[in-house]
Amino acid sequence: DAKTTQPPSMDCAEGRAANLPCNHSTISGNEYVYWYRQIHSQGPQYIIHGLKNNETNEMASLIITEDRKSSTLILPHATLRDTAVYYCIVRSLNAGGTSYGKLTFGQGTILTVHP
């Protein structure tokens, strides 16, 4: 799976949009971009994933650049409860063998939402 690079930390004011960047310059054609987050002391929570088109769900939006070498997770109206570590993960949807279902977590971005 391709390696990802994220800033170690970011701040955001409550009610504002939080834009979390991720670089994945070695991404290959069959690899998807996944975002998870981990709120303190809880298990990781799936947020969103995409291949090349922008995606939106009830939690967030995912913007993937045309060359797919980077992406941005957008939380449109951040709340205090969005304070968490956000992980950007790249993996193949068709991975088999020893990569079956495996998620490789990096260090992530610590997002702090302040009042």
Next chain:
Amino acid sequence: DTAVSQTPKYLVTQMGNDKSIKCEQNLGHDTMYWYKQDSKKFLKIMFSYNNKELIINETVPNRFSPKSPDKAHLNLHINSLELGDSAVYFCASSQDGSGRASVFGPGTRLTVL
């Protein structure tokens, strides 16, 4: 309504003991996983099971033995516990191994004294 549950939530034990952590999912998923999160918060996969068969073993010491009695359960047994085994262990499940969203349990914090 809990999707992925783990017991116990906290486990404190002495070095050399043997302990088990249980995991159950009620999502009908056919793939289950164990992840370990160490003191530096680095989260890493340990095992993956698909339909009760071991798929991934990430060079975990053989003191760790997962057991899957059925598709809904994946238990983790640890023999001869060491200080370095102290960590938070997360169970997860997914519909299959194709990368659809994995659902994680709440974690079990293991402390070895």
